[in-house]
Amino acid sequence: MDNDLVLKNRLKAARAEKNISQSELANMTGVSRQTISSIETGQFNPTAKLALLICIALNKKFEDLFYFE
Template sequence: MKNTIKVERAKLSITQTELAQQVNVSKQTIHSIETGRFVPSTLLAMKIARFFKTRVEDIFELEPTD
């Protein structure tokens, strides 16, 4: 699953740690999501989208192999 979390973080100039604190997960979880090694739960995806004031589908995109 592709995502634009890193791009969205850059727009706000926030670190992985800062985002992690805002959505109550570890920095490692954010890193794993950004690199595609971990697919977030629906709840976490919604929290991330809400933080960035956008829709889940604007942050996360299914790849043909998903």
């Protein structure tokens, strides 16, 4: 696999679709609002566990939220 790939996400759009704030998603997944913000802006890649918790919270499949660019 190409090491230059960057993990991107559609987290902000998925949150907006469900009308969930960063703080609400943070509470649902056990992290800080800043962590959610950092994931959305691409400054931080979530662990596999956190990514799956986010998928469950937003009722989305992993591939619906996260992708390589």
